[in-house]
Structures are given as structure tokens and as C-alpha cells.
Amino acid sequence: MRLKMKMVLAIAAMVLALPAAAQAHTALCTCFDNADGTITCEGGFSDGSSASGVSLIVKDGGGKVIEQGAMDKTSKYTFKKPEGAYFVVFEAGEGHKIEIDGKKILE
Amino acid sequence: MQHKKTVAGVLAALALALTLPGLALAHFQMIYTPEIALDKGGEVDMRLVFTHPFEAGHSMDMGAPEQFFMVYQKGGEGEPQKTDLKAGLAPIVWKSLGNTGKAYTFKQKLRSPGDYVFALVPAPYLEPEEGAYMQQITKLVLNVGGIPGNWDKPLGLPAEIVPLAKPYGLYTGNVFVGQVLSEGKPVPNAEIEVEYLNHAANMATNSFDKKAAVAAPHDCFITQAIKADANGVFVYAMPKAGWWGFAAMGVGPVKEFQGKAMSQDALIWVKAVDMK
Numbered sequence: 065m066r067l068k069m070k071m072v073l074a075i076a077a078m079v080l081a082l083p084a085a086a087q088a089h090t091a092l093c094t095c096f097d098n099a100d101g102t103i104t105c106e107g108g109f110s111d112g113s114s115a116s117g118v119s120l121i122v123k124d125g126g127g128k129v130i131e132q133g134a135m136d137k138t139s140k141y142t143f144k145k146p147e148g149a150y151f152v153v154f155e156a157g158e159g160h161k162i163e164i165d166g167k168k169i170l171e
Numbered sequence: 172m173q174h175k176k177t178v179a180g181v182l183a184a185l186a187l188a189l190t191l192p193g194l195a196l197a198h199f200q201m202i203y204t205p206e207i208a209l210d211k212g213g214e215v216d217m218r219l220v221f222t223h224p225f226e227a228g229h230s231m232d233m234g235a236p237e238q239f240f241m242v243y244q245k246g247g248e249g250e251p252q253k254t255d256l257k258a259g260l261a262p263i264v265w266k267s268l269g270n271t272g273k274a275y276t277f278k279q280k281l282r283s284p285g286d287y288v289f290a291l292v293p294a295p296y297l298e299p300e301e302g303a304y305m306q307q308i309t310k311l312v313l314n315v316g317g318i319p320g321n322w323d324k325p326l327g328l329p330a331e332i333v334p335l336a337k338p339y340g341l342y343t344g345n346v347f348v349g350q351v352l353s354e355g356k357p358v359p360n361a362e363i364e365v366e367y368l369n370h371a372a373n374m375a376t377n378s379f380d381k382k383a384a385v386a387a388p389h390d391c392f393i394t395q396a397i398k399a400d401a402n403g404v405f406v407y408a409m410p411k412a413g414w415w416g417f418a419a420m421g422v423g424p425v426k427e428f429q430g431k432a433m434s435q436d437a438l439i440w441v442k443a444v445d446m447k
Contacts (some may be wrong), residue, residue, distance in 0.1 A: 094211060094284045094316045106283055108318035112247035139246060 089113065093154035093162045095169045097145065103169055104142045107135050107154050115139035118156045125149030197364045197394040198231065198296075199224050199416045200307035200438055202289055203372050207442040208314045208339040212282040215313065216374055219275040219291060220265045224416055225393045227370035227379035230265050230272030234294030239277075244320030245285030251321055256289075266378035268370070274377070284316025290326050295428045304433035306425070307418065311440050314339040325352055330423030330437035335404065338441040343412045347441050350404050351419040357403030361419045365395040365407055368414040385411065409443040416440050 089111040096104050107115030120141045122131040125148060135141045150166035201224060204217045219239075222230040239260060244251045256279065265274035281287055289311045295304040308330050312322045325333050335348040351361040370379040387393045399405040399419070409415050416438060423435025 090317070092284060092317045096212075096282060106245065106316075106318075108246050108284060108316075110317055110319070112319040114246050114248055138249070 091115075091154060091156045091160035091162055093152075093164065095152055095164055097169050097171045098142070099171050101145050102142050103145050103152075103166075104140055105135075105152055105154065105164075107139045107141075107156070109156075115154075115156065118154065121153040121155060122146065123151045123153065125151075127151075197223065197366060197418060198298075198305060198307065199364075199366055199418055200291065200293055200309045201368075201372075201416065202291055202309055202311040202440060203368075203414070204311070204313070205372075205374065207312070208317075209281070210316065212280070212284075212315050214278055214280050217277040217279070217289075218263070218265065218372065218374065218377065219260070219277065219293075220372070221272060221274070221293065221296065221307075222265070222267060222379075223366070224368040224370075224414075225366045225387070227267050227383075228269040230267040230270060230274065231296055232273040233275065234273075234296070236260065236275070236291055236293050238290065238292035240290055241279070242288045242290070242321060242326055243283070243285055244288075244324075245283060245318055246320060249285065249320055251324070263377050266376070268379060268381060276377070281313075281315050284318040285314070286320030286322045287313045287315065288321055288324075288326060289313065290328060290331075292328065295433055297431070303431055304428040305436065306423070306428070306433060307436045307438050308423065309438040309440070312338045325355060327355065328437070329354060329425065330419070330435050332417060332419060332437050332439040334439065334441070338439070341409065341441060341443050342446045343409060343443045344446075345443065346406050346408045347415065347417070348404065348406050349417060349439060350402065351399050351422055351437060352403065353422045353437075354424050358399065358419065358422045359401045359403060361399040361403055361405070361422050363397050363399060363405050363407075364418045364420060365397060366393070366416050366418075367411065368416065384413065409441075412443050412445045414440055414442050 089109040093107040115135045116137045118135045131143050152164040154162040201220045221233045239256045242251050242253045260275045263274050263276045264271045291309045295306045308328050330353050332349045351358040369383050397405050419437040421434040425435045
């Protein structure tokens with residue numbers, strides 16, 4: 065019983081501590097081709113809060129995950145430009161998912 | 172007799188002032204670019220023009236600016252990055268409806284999302300009719316990609332207007348709220364002149380369009396005047412889409428230049444966008 069209660073409290077604390085939960089902000093992400101075989105994505109939120117730690121997923125044309133990582137403390141993530149078609153998914157939780165087509169990522 | 176002479180003198184001066192077209196209008200240093208909020212980065216094209224934006228009849232010659240820079244920041248906790256932009260300024264001649272004036276053009280590639288706060292400290296301008304100088308320290312806050320940064324932070328200029336409403340996200344009819352600072356401190360009861368850029372700025376020909384967007388119902392609508400409160404805060408509701416200039420007059424610490432009086436003013440430009 066005690067353990068259950070503790071767990072509930074722990075979960076509640078976790079939910080409250082999640083920055084993206086239940087706020088009126090919008091997730092934003094822009095990617096660029098660095099013209100050196102790498103792509104950099106920069107994320108953030110419309111209220112100015114950081115996207116540090118937000119996961120970024122790179123998928124190939126068929127939807128297979130090629131690479132997955134987290135945005136650094138300046139809300140950036142750089143990866144090797146995949147051969148062929150690819151998509152970038154900026155995954156900041158419920159209602160905060162952005163998908164960017166690699167074709168639209170330019171210098 | 173002495174008194175009569177003075178009155179006659181005042182009347183003569185007044186008559187002269189009324190006949191001189193540009194004299195009664197407010198001077199506004201402009202940092203102009205067509206858009207204030209960009210979806211993506213790219214090359215931003217700017218013009219620095221010293222003019223009377225409502226009438227667009229007369230532009231003044233700008234001297235080489237003392238400072239021109241931008242401070243970029245992404246996110247509320249991001250590191251502000253200052254870039255000196257003076258080397259990128261190229262002189263041009265700007266065509267107003269009635270004359271031409273020395274101005275500057277500038278191009279800057281912006282990439283990362285965030286706020287780019289541009290600041291211009293122009294060379295003091297000698298107003299020949301008044302025998303006094305003016306220096307209008309001007310700001311423009313541009314955003315790329317919607318992620319905000321330092322739009323609400325002072326840049327540490329001698330005189331500046333700090334927005335209290337996000338200056339690149341304003342609908343037509345919204346209020347723009349700003350705080351007037353002199354050496355970082357609020358200026359109580361600061362006098363602010365407001366003008367609308369009434370003639371479109373044509374970037375290809377470096378000129379103002381002849382066609383005016385609106386006609387002032389009376390001369391007192393050309394340059395509107397508002398006052399800040401005890402904390403230096405002012406509020407203005409923008410009735411029409413487009414660029415609006417706010418100039419806090421004589422608020423800067425420097426009151427004299429080369430033995431003549433100087434008005435060091437703080438300006439900011441914001442753009443109202445229609446809600447469709």
C-alpha cells in the first residue's frame with residue numbers, strides 16, 4: 065500500500081516536472097544542410113523554453129529508424145546526411161511532434 | 172516697442188515654419204526590411220533611411236553610423252551573441268517624394284531560429300533650421316522560425332525602447348507596449364512620437380512609392396504623441412497593418428555635441444499584421 069502510494073506520488077512528481085506537459089506553447093524545429101555531409105536541426109518552443117533533451121529521430125523513406133538522439137544543451141542536433149529519402153521527427157511529447165521531409169532541408 | 176518687435180519676430184518665424192514643408196514633421200531613423208517574422212532563415216535585405224515616414228517627402232543625409240550590430244538569442248535561457256555589422260553597410264541614395272538622401276543598404280544571412288535584435292547608433296545629424304543635433308538610436312527585432320529569444324531584453328544602449336509586447340507577433344489593432352530606458356533606467360513621462368510608414372518602401376528602386384496608404388484627416392494625425400507613465404511604459408494601439416515607428420524624444424544622456432544642443436532619441440519599429 066505504502067509502496068503504491070509512493071509510486072503514485074513519484075509519477076505525479078514526474079508529470080509535473082516534465083516541461084512540455086500541458087502548456088500553451090508550440091513546438092518548433094528547423095533543420096539545415098550544412099553542405100559538408102551533415103544536417104543540423106535546431107528546436108525550441110514558442111514560449112522560449114529550451115528543447116534540450118528532446119528526442120530527435122531520423123527515419124529513412126520507408127520509416128525505418130536510422131538514428132535517434134537528444135538535442136544538446138543549445139537545443140541542437142547534428143547528424144550525417146542519409147543517402148536517399150529521409151525524415152526528421154522532433155518528438156517533444158503529446159501534441160508536440162514535428163515531422164520534416166529531408167527534401168525540404170536546404171542549405 | 173521691444174515687445175511688438177518680438178511678437179512680429181515670432182509671427183514671422185511661425186509663418187516660415189508653416190510654409191516649410193518638412194519642418195513641423197517628426198524625424199524618424201528607419202531600419203527597414205519588408206518582413207519582421209520569417210518562417211525560415213535566408214538573406215535579409217535592409218535599408219537604413221532617415222526620413223519622415225508618414226509624408227515620405229523629405230529624407231535627410233545620414234552620416235557614417237557610429238554603431239550597427241545585432242544580438243541573436245534562441246530561447247529564454249540562450250546565450251546572447253553580438254555581431255558587429257558595420258562593415259556590411261553600403262551607401263546608397265534613397266529617393267523620397269521631394270528629394271533624395273544619403274542612406275545605407277545592408278544584407279545579412281540569418282540561419283538559426285530565434286530573435287535577432289538589430290541596433291543602429293547613427294552619426295549625430297545637424298538639423299540646419301534648429302542649429303541643433305539629433306541622434307536617433309534605433310532598434311528592430313526580427314524573428315526567424317518562431318522561437319523567441321531576447322526581444323524583451325535591453326541591449327545596454329545609452330537610450331532604448333524595450334518591448335513589453337512581442338514586437339513581431341502583433342495583429343492590427345493590438346497594443347504595442349514598450350518601456351523607455353536611458354542608461355538602463357526607466358524614463359518617467361517620456362514623450363513618444365508615433366508615425367506610420369505611409370508610403371511603401373520599394374527595395375528594388377530604393378525609393379518611397381508615390382501612393383500613400385492613408386490620408387491624415389488633420390495635420391495632428393501625421394505624428395501622434397503619447398506619453399509614458401511613471402515607469403517609462405507607454406501603450407499604443409495600431410489601427411492599420413504595416414510598420415509603426417516609436418520615437419522617445421531627447422531621453423538619452425548626451426545633451427550636447429560639438430558645442431551645440433543634441434537630442435538623443437530612442438526608436439523602435441514594429442509591424443502590425445492583419446488577422447485574416
